[in-house]
Amino acid sequence: MNSINVNGTDFSVKDEELELSLLDYLRERRFLTGTKNGCEKGLCGSCTVVIGGKALRACKTPVKKAVGTSVVTIEGMEGPGGELHPLQKAFMDAGAIQCGFCTPGMVMSAYALLLQNPEPSREEIRKALRGNLCRCTGYQQIIDAVELAAKIVREQAIPVEAGCER
Ligand code: FES
Ligand code: FES
Known part of the structure; x- marks a missing residue:
């Protein structure tokens, strides 16, 4: 099966x-x-x-x-109690969502990046997201959001893995 x-x-x-x-x-x-x-x-x-x-x-x-x-x-990114993943929160806090159509794909690409590299430079973030198109935001806020999420995960020692309690 x-x-x-x-x-x-x-x-x-x-x-x-x-x-x-x-x-x-x-x-x-x-x-x-x-x-x-x-x-x-x-x-x-x-x-x-x-x-x-x-x-x-x-x-x-x-x-x-x-x-x-x-x-x-x-x-699958939210925690068991429905709490948002730090990336999801950071996208909202950094104003990285407008129509929101690209957002799930952006968050997932950023998630794969943070799993491999917890402290990415802006250039590394840009590179990881280069295959994700956004028609609304102009990309700067999206890069800000990923940078912010990485900082929060590091500074607050929050697990980056999807589905974890936070
Ligand atoms: S729907 Fe898969 S890359 Fe556009
Ligand atoms: S927020 Fe609209 S396509 Fe990215």
Whole structure:
């Protein structure tokens, strides 16, 4: 039996679902619509999820490749009591959200970055987010938000891992 772990819960994957993109699977079979469909061509980053600590485009990842892995989506970022992840809070505090369509993908790319590098420079943040397009903010506030979240996680010794109590 094929299975996939999404935000800490195991789901069995039906044979007919193996050919779907992970984006369609998450949105249409798991009803996790926080992962956005901006282009379905791997160009905009709005569908970014994290697998094995790495940011991946769900629209270009077939479910069959994700079988046996653990996927984290934006819905999995909050803590058990619904408390927001420091990245989510920082995006709000830094004014990095306007229409919000790009935000889940931005947060997930930033999450993968912070897992690997807890003290990224602005240049490293820019590089990690270069595949994520935003039509609204002009990017500066988004970079500010990631810098702020990294600082808060370091200074307050908050766990960066998704789904942790904070
Ligand atoms: S929807 Fe996947 S990169 Fe645009
Ligand atoms: S906030 Fe609107 S696309 Fe980024």
